Amino acid sequence: MxxxxxxxxxxxxxxxxxxxxxxxxxxxxxxxxxxxxxxxxxxxxxxxxxxxxxxxxxxxxxxxxxxxxxxxxxxxxxxxxxxxxxxxxxxxxxxxxxxxxxxxxxxxxxxxxxxxxxxxxxxxxxxxxxxxxxxxxxxxxxxxxxxxxxxxxxxxxxxxxxxxxxxxxxxxxxxxxxxxxxxxxxQPPTQPVGQTGAVTDPGQRCAVTTLVVSGKTQARVASMAQVLADWLEGAGAAIGLAEVAHTLNQHRTRHAVLATVCARDHTAAVAGLRALAAGHNAPGVVGPHPQPRRSGTVFVYSGQGSQWPGMGQRLLAEEPAFAAAVAELEAPFLEQVGFSLQQVLSAGQPVVGIARIQPVLVAMQLALTALWRSYGIEPDAVIGHSMGEVTAAVVAGALSPAQGLRVIATRSQLMSDLAGQGAMALLELDPDTTHTLIRDYPTSPWRSTPHPDKP
Structure with a gap:
């Protein structure tokens, strides 16, 4: 792959x-x-x-x-x-x-x-x-x-x-x-050293650099240290140590067992990594040690259907953090969607139509996130379902709020243009009864209906 x-x-x-x-x-x-x-x-x-x-x-x-x-x-x-x-x-x-x-x-x-x-x-x-x-x-x-x-x-x-x-x-x-x-x-433009923090000359001595090595077990940490040492002496010999450290520290998953190797140059880094791989003590090597386990916090953002008349009205009046978030979203919301978010929430009237519901829900989710964060609740991970994926992308930092509102405004308008060209039915029945009910319809998709006991 x-x-x-x-x-x-x-x-x-x-x-x-x-x-x-x-x-x-x-x-x-x-x-x-x-x-x-x-x-x-x-x-x-x-x-x-x-x-x-x-x-x-x-x-x-x-x-x-x-x-x-x-x-x-x-x-x-x-x-x-x-x-x-x-x-x-x-x-x-x-x-x-x-x-x-x-x-x-x-x-x-x-x-x-x-x-x-x-x-x-x-x-x-x-x-x-x-x-x-x-x-x-x-x-x-x-x-x-x-x-x-x-x-x-x-x-x-x-x-x-x-x-x-x-x-x-x-x-x-x-x-x-x-x-x-x-x-x-x-070919990418040349990146100045001061812009990225990377040392372009691998032989150049720099301040102490910390390499973070983690794994699910101590054996995995040792194995990763060995791989890194071999790479630094081979294909990675031309890569600045600060750049290697940045990738390890910022762009790799932190597992349960952690070790660090501090070094000023490639030679010291390789020596420390080989000592870590062999389980020996060495200058600049700390660990491996298990990290304290803790429960993570996940923010889950729902899709369309969670709207209700009056949503956000009381929060807008009573929660300063929520009101501040709505005020910050007002300008990009008005630019991308074409109507006022603050007026919709303060009026408390039902939001009608896909092209209005989805942008308002995304804005609500973003404002609620700001409220939770004001209480000190930070997510370790975010998940979104359907249009909630847009909110998750914004909270994760993949999109700016303005970009997220542009995405959901475009998505909801496209869906609105297609509305009314199909139909949907909700049946509160078990799978077997549902199959019996719709089996005789010539266009019935009953064969693809999920069944708890069948693949």
């Missing part, structure tokens, strides 16, 4: 994250009517490439490499190559062709995972400035005029072309059902 973590660039830099690449632009479209399910649509591929570049503000001639869908078929490859040449190859000199390749030559076709495999490969290539070879490439496809299209397959390991600007690459992935996607990636 592979995971790609996406984050706003400003947030990633501010949090001291190691940014591997920047998504400059992306686009998705559909083949629509073509010659058949297995026949690509050249016009749609050209359109998705142009849209991705336009969305990222990138000139197609400034894309150095494209990770092609590249299934190796007689029909598909020439069509894809023609689209790449039309959009990204045009205007290039014969000495600066668009480099292309496909991870399928290394891994085969991973079907649903093919796109993310190519994406990860390209991110690493952009980060390292080196393009791996397209394995097994020997004789060029005679149906592709590479020189005319200004394309060249990366047949051998190749350093990234020196252009004097950030490295840029595209990633294409075309779905079996006709969906076309393209993403434009770019």
């Amino acid at each position: 592979r995971v790609v973590v996406l984050k706003r660039l400003a947030d990633a830099v501010g949090d001291g994250d190691r940014v591997l690449a920047v998504v400059r632009g992306s686009a998705v479209n559909q083949d629509g009517r073509s010659n058949g399910l297995m026949a690509p649509n050249p016009g749609a591929q050209i359109a998705v490439l142009r849209a991705a570049c336009a969305n990222g503000g990138v000139d197609g001639r400034e894309v150095d490499y494209v990770e092609a869908h590249g299934t190796g078929t007689l029909l598909g490859d020439p069509i894809e190559a023609r689209a790449l040449g039309t959009v990204l190859g045009r205007g290039r000199g014969p000495d600066s062709p668009l480099l292309i390749g496909s991870v399928k030559s290394n891994l085969g076709h991973l079907e649903a995972a093919a796109g993310i495999a190519g994406f990860i490969k390209t991110v690493l290539a952009v980060q390292r400035g080196h393009l791996p070879a397209n394995r097994g490439f020997g004789q060029p496809n005679p149906h592709i005029p590479f020189d005319e299209l200004r394309l060249r397959v990366v047949a051998a390991p190749t350093d990234w072309p020196a252009t004097g600007r950030p490295r840029r690459a595209g990633v294409s992935s075309f779905g079996f059902g006709g969906t076309n996607a393209h993403v434009v990636l770019e």
Whole structure:
């Protein structure tokens, strides 16, 4: 399993994250009517490439490499190559062709995972400035005029072309059902040391840095310490110690057993980690010790249906923290939703209509959270059901309150536009009785109705 973590660039830099690449632009479209399910649509591929570049503000001639869908078929490859040449190859000199390749030559076709495999490969290539070879490439496809299209397959390991600007690459992935996607990636900007707190020179001595190592058991802590020591002497040797500590301390789960290793440089850190792994005492090593167990607090935010006439009216009048939270939400609420939150809550009248109910409920949940926090109640985790997921995302810090209100305003308006096109019934019956009641209806979904004793 592979995971790609996406984050706003400003947030990633501010949090001291190691940014591997920047998504400059992306686009998705559909083949629509073509010659058949297995026949690509050249016009749609050209359109998705142009849209991705336009969305990222990138000139197609400034894309150095494209990770092609590249299934190796007689029909598909020439069509894809023609689209790449039309959009990204045009205007290039014969000495600066668009480099292309496909991870399928290394891994085969991973079907649903093919796109993310190519994406990860390209991110690493952009980060390292080196393009791996397209394995097994020997004789060029005679149906592709590479020189005319200004394309060249990366047949051998190749350093990234020196252009004097950030490295840029595209990633294409075309779905079996006709969906076309393209993403434009770019080398991240250089992060000043003072901005992230990271030490870019791993050999540079710095103030004492604390590495936090945790696990569910002492054996797991020892095992993790061994892995970290090996990594710091190998692949992680070029990573600043402060950056390693930031990741361990801020972006890893804290388990029940905890140890710390304090060090000024890589050498001392590795020595401390190996001592921890072996169970020996060493300068700067503390633990492992079990952390005191305590019960966690979880805030659970419900979906639509929890509204009632007069909700929030008394809290608005009697709880200063609640009233202050509502006042703070008023401006973004009015901007995103189009009516006054304070007026709705103070009036105590029923809130009617999906487009009004959902934003008001999210605002209520956010104001209630502020009230609980004023009492000293802080969540260790947050969970949301349906529209409550928006509130949970805001409380967790993934969205700002204004962003959360924008999401719920858009969601509720879309749902409101679809309202009245279906029906729902609530039956207070056990599953067997329900099956008997609706079995004879020709469109009955009774076979998929949950049953307590059946899978």
